[in-house]
Amino acid sequence: MNDTNEKVATLLLVDDEPSILSSLRRVLRPAGYAVRTAESGAAGLALLEQEPVDLVVSDMRMPEMDGAKFLEQVRKRWPDTMRILLTGYADVNSTIDAINRGEIYRYVSKPWDDNDLLLVVRDALETARLRSENARLLALTQAQNEELKDLNGHLEDKVRQRTAEIEQINSFLNLANDKLKQNFLVSIKMFSNLMELRGGAMAGHSRRVADLSRRLAARLGVPTKEQQDIFFAALLHDIGKIGFPDSLLARPVSRMSGDELGRYRRHTISGESALMPLDELKEVSLIVRAHHERFDGQGFPDGLQGLGIPFGARILAVVNDYDSLQIGTLAEKRMGPDEAKTMVAKSRGKRYDPQVVDTFIELLGGLAHExxxxxxxxxxxxxxxxxxxxxxxxxxxxxxxxxxxxxxxxxxxxxxxxxxxxxxxxxxxxxxxxxxx
The missing domain is CATH 3.90.105 (Molybdopterin biosynthesis moea protein, domain 2)
Structure with missing residues (x-):
């Protein structure tokens, strides 16, 4: 799992039942992690004081100190340590309390699926790595700005203005729905700009797709709340590609090898997993998962067909492919707008919903004359x-x-x-x- 130069991640498993700890250790240790265990919250805190831990997996129900209280202490004292909660179906209120107080990354229901647990742990560690890398790059930028300040006495003011502007731009992501604001910012601040920072053909792709998807949804008479979900899904539809290497991001789908194509086809599931902790984005996550389904049932990941595909995903599929054809990420040859529009029209009823295609062509034809x-x-x-x-x-x-x-x-x-x-x-x-x- 890890390269020889890569630091081995350390996991702390906390549960008052030795059998549960043994089961967790049996799942996680073969994946290459360094595993530590504790049979109580107090013992877990004592271990954290002695050595750094990358991720904590804690059971909800424990005597003396339950999982919610334990993870709250971990958040306060070791905020960079990722937190995952194991919970039973009867612990809904306790789980909500743990999410609010401990700011957990994910919760996993018992009994768990081993593969799902490994995927959640891997995604949590990858999220922590991205946060750390982002903080490192920000610190590096600030250090360079300080060095340049000696060459230009006014540069400090410019940097301050630029930082304030970036903060303002981020705040504009806080859209109209009050209930979604905090959850939207939590999910988007880490992910929305990461794909843009990769540069190349990805730069501006999500924003263009989101804007055009919202216009198309409005033209189709989609209710305002669903328009908003489609807009969010379009902004986030590629977050499952965050872990892709630059070489894979730059390669058109038509030129991918079998292994590369297999990894590419899993990005919709990874994108859905990234959004699942936010209940208010449940519909958005379903659109992200299904935006590569085909109207004829030949798409992925679930082989959905026709009206069985969420309407938002049918809209996003058309707009995403239209833009992808122009930036060269779908086919090897980059197409002009008219050629891309023609390709979309040819797949009407096969790859795409005929109603969506017809309205999309009408929208593109009308934009130039409006x-x-x-x-x-x-x-x-x-x-x-x-x-x-x-x-x-x-x-x-x-x-x-x-x-x-x-x-x-x-x-x-x-x-x-x-x-x-x-x-x-x-x-x-x-x-x-x-x-x-």
């Missing part, structure tokens, strides 16, 4: 319900909000706070009506 009537509004005069006529960008050209976004109280406040902090008198272009040329 005339958006607009008026300029100063940022202090923004009102709830206004719709953006143009993309809202920062002074450095970074996208803050895409055109057609409907403003709510939270978004208006963020725009106004950004303008005041940056001393930037933003002019926002708002739709008045639409015409046709």
């Amino acid at each position: 005339v958006v009537r607009e008026r300029a509004v100063s940022y202090p005069d923004l009102k709830v319900g206004m719709v953006l006529a143009r993309d809202l960008v920062s002074r450095d050209g970074v996208l803050l909000l895409a055109a057609d976004f409907v403003l709510d109280v939270s978004l208006i406040k963020q725009i106004q706070d950004y303008a005041r902090r940056e001393n930037h008198a933003i002019t926002v272009y708002i739709r008045t009506d639409k015409g046709r040329e």
Whole structure:
């Protein structure tokens, strides 16, 4: 499992039943992990004080100190240690308490499936590695900025402004649904920008697919809440590829070997697993899992067919392939927009839902002729319900909000706070009506 130069991950298993500990050890030790065990929460804390541990797996029901209290202490004292909870079906309230107090990565129901447990542990350790790497890169960037400050007395202010701008951009990911805000930020902050940072053909792909998917969903009459789920799923549809090497990301599907194709086909399941801990994103995770299913039943991972495929996944499949054909990740030859549109149309009723394809072609044909009537509004005069006529960008050209976004109280406040902090008198272009040329 590990390269010779790679640090062996240390796991701590905590359960008051020796038989459970023995079963867990038998599953995890052959995978190459260094396994430590403790038969109580107190014993687990004592062990953590003596040596570093990468991941803790704790049972919920234990005498004296249950799993919720134990994992809460682990979070407070060793926040970088990943936390997984073992729980029975009868422990729903206790599990929710553990999630809230211990901020666990995942919970695993007993009896567990060995392969599922190994996958959860692997994903948790990979998440921790990505966090650590992100922190290292951020620290490196800050150190380099400090060195450059001696060459330019004003650079410190520029770095501060840039950092504030990045924070503001992240805050704009907090969309209209209040209940989703915190969960959305928790999941997106770690993952949404990681694929973009890989560069190459992936840069901008998710944002383009998300914007066009939302337009298509609206044209198809999808309810607002489901439009939002489709938009989120489009932003997150490639998170299962985070662990892919650069060589695999850059290789078109048509040129992948058998092993590579097998790994590629599992990315939808990995993407679903990454979103499963968030109950509010349950529908989003189902769309992510199914966005490579085909209308004729020849897709993956489940071979769903026709109307058995979630409607959001049928929408995302069309838009994702349309963009992928143009950036060269689906076929070896990069296509122009018209050629990609033709390829999508040829697969109507085979790969794609005919209704979705017909509406998509209509949408693409209409975009070039649509005339958006607009008026300029100063940022202090923004009102709830206004719709953006143009993309809202920062002074450095970074996208803050895409055109057609409907403003709510939270978004208006963020725009106004950004303008005041940056001393930037933003002019926002708002739709008045639409015409046709």
